[in-house]
Amino acid sequence: MLSATKPSGSLSPAALARLLPAWNSGAGPAYRELADVVRLLVLDGRIALDVALPSERALAETLGVSRTTVTAAYASLREQGFLSASQGSRARTRLPHRAAPAQMPGLVAPDGVIDLAYASLPATGEVVHRAFADALTELPALLPGFGYDPLGLPELREAIAAHYTQAGVPTSAAQILVTSGAQHALNIILRTLAGRQQKVLVDHPTYPNALDAIRASGSRIVPAPLPAAPEGPAAGGAAWDVEAMVAAMRQQRPAMAYLVPDFHNPTGRVMSDLQRRRLVREAAGTGTVLVVDETLRALDLDGVGTSPLAAFSPAVVSIGSLSKSHWAGLRTGWIRAEEELIARFTATRTTMDLGGPVVEQLAAARLVRSFAEPLGARLEALRGNRETLLGLLAEHLPDWHFERPRGGLTVWCRLPSASSTALTVLAPDFGLRVAAGPRFGVGGSFEHFLRVPFTLPPEQLTTAVLALRAAQDRLDAAPQLRRTLKEPEAAAIA
Template sequence: MTGSLNPTALARLLGSWQSGALPAYRELADVVRLLVMDGRIPLDVALPSERSLAQTLGLSRTTVTAAYASLREQGFLTAGQGSRGRTCIPHRSFPVTMRGLAAPEGLLDLAYASLPAAGEVVHRAFADALTELPALLPGFGYDAVGVSALRQAIADKYTDEGIPTTARQILVTSGAQHALNIVLKTIAGKQDKVLVEHPSYPNALDAIRAAGCRPLPVALPAAGTTPAWDIDSMVAVMNQQRPAMAYLVPDFHNPTGRIMSGLQRRRLARAADSTGTVLVVDETLRGLNLDGVEVPPMAAFSPAVVSIGSLSKSHWAGLRTGWIRADEELINHLVITRTTMDLGGPVVEQLAAARLVSAYSEPLDSRLAELRHNRDALMELLAEHLPDWEVERPQGGLTVWCRLPSPGSTALTVLAPDFGVRLAAGPRFGVGGAFEHYMRVPYTLPPAQLEVAVRALRAAQDKLDASPQLRRSLKAGRQAAVA
């Protein structure tokens, strides 16, 4: 998205941002950074000129100049021409002084829950793909459905899991997010209602809003509660609101790491069939089963289920390869929608992905063992250094969902880069500013780096606890951003 933000609009987003707890330029930069990270100010948008914003906020131009300079230094604002830099997200590590902490140079990024490539396996798959490429070179290279070898490999994978599937039921996409956008554009029109778990995957919530749909959040029960999903409430919402679709992550839910039981899946599938709600199930994390829980895929309980999958979490996000499994008629409609967005994915990546899907479990044994070790290390570190945080033990996936002793998630997110850590605030996972009491912490880093990160969180928490006025200021800025 490109464009510009006028000073009046930015002032409205800032709300009551100035508390006096920090220098004015620092408070201004912190709240603008929060708005960018939280998606309230879009990327690639030009901020108001220093002069116009200073006049609107009643500040000196020097204060605004210093705030913009801080944002540029941290990578949240481009240099631009004059003072009209554009918003951005830093794509590199930059030096940060960690007070009292022994840390490597640069930020530890806990805002993303992703793993490096399963190195040798991915490399070998691409090498093999290049040997198969010549056979496809006489063709045009456009294929909106996907390379046949990959579609068949994905179909075979579902069949092996007890869900008979043909290649005609598979559409290959450029990742799971691309798949969700195709599904939304096909199934849910503007102002249609979409049931979502609460909390949920933030990029999915963004896609639902961008499609002009209205998310209907249904809260997950508190940690430790049985059952782990409130199916009664979900069924009631379906019966009363008749949403066009439901977006769910039943397999090692992001961010909680929970897995939905077979009985819950059966009830939900029956309710969706009776109300005409299309169940769209994100299975991106299904392969990251740390505790060996055996539950059939959601599609086992209804042929109407639409399944989204990807290799991003299990193998490597750089593959940008995902898929949709649905009945053949819907796949045909999805292909038509897809051609309005792009004409197909890159061929070599699909050939490599076909190799990886066919030998799906090859890198997972060692990868799962590493993730179990990381998870256990993170749980121990949080218990030692942040004992007031209530931590939900995940059964799989990549993240731990933590309840904070007070509503300070946004404030911690703003403070954490000063201590060498980048975070995603709890409200990113909700609707309407919810989850200030929560923080998602990935265990994708090795234990030594997790220890540095947790110590940094402890230091940021101590600073926040010592400055209630700072907490109030940041909370006010957050509320204004949500309004």
């Protein structure tokens, strides 16, 4: 998109005036209208960031308004965080930073507690913001349309299809349904393929919101236990017990299986290509539809580079999302499947909603087209966080065992006693929110496990691990607490 300025440049009064045709409608105070228009120009990228605006006097002369109007407009922009507050020199454009990262919603719960119940990251900064700014410039062309498209914007479906094709799974846009995130996608699939009297096979442990969705669909959950953590630094070897899954598919004949083979939440494991091939073959034999959640696939910290499960069979249904690669706030995901299934999913979708928001999809299309752009920095930071967390756990909680995650966002820790729920209840007293192990399973399993995300910067991870140590100490000093502590409230997790 064209902006009127070069980054770190300056804007002449005449250039700014050209961007401000008919800014003064008389609907409100002139200073406020001027400030509003400049703010929008910064937000949609037509005035770049870190650009010096004209002096108050020069702009007032060019616009033919009083200097007080421009002074008040600049003051208002400064107050809102769109101009630097520097005195004397010319004010420069910027974006508001409302608070230090520690206070950002999503990292810290409203009560000031560090939030590790969410395994999620802040947006890939400027890349996401720029995608939205560019999306706004494309919006006018779509405004004459109705704005409904249950399948998703064609340019986004094209971009997602090209992304799969590039990854070795030839895909057409007709095989893509855009959804409001992976969780929405799973609900659409469950309503279409599962339901009462049906069984759904899952990795055990698995993603808690998926378990809730399967329960809500009325289907019966068939847990396929993941084997105990492989020992040693090359952990990840026997990450899945495919034989046990095959046996469960043959005996129980589940209608579908919900699997997270790519940097599994919560263990961070990745399924080998050999196991993928075998699973796909067996599923075809038992009539089980394999539904794979690839939400974490881009977070390949060790560069494992497996093939998407869909590469092994056209019958595989894939779920994708931008939530972990770019930002959960985009609320954009998708389903990739055969065209006939996409038609059925679309019919289901329109019972819930009639399509996604257009601006988000325009932004998402831009992000998917240059999918890898923000990932290098994201993966590097995550690798650092992973090392920090593993080091902290080894140092401060030496009797906790953990396996080294190959990717994703979380470490699945084995505790020395069945204390996960109790720790979760105590943790907020020490400034931390975490998700208890049993949330990741059925039938009260995983009381010996706790998921610890490495989504926070090192200082906050240190605070978090020290909080876990303190909670563990309190529990060790008074083991009877385990019986008296109430269940934690069913708080939101991701």
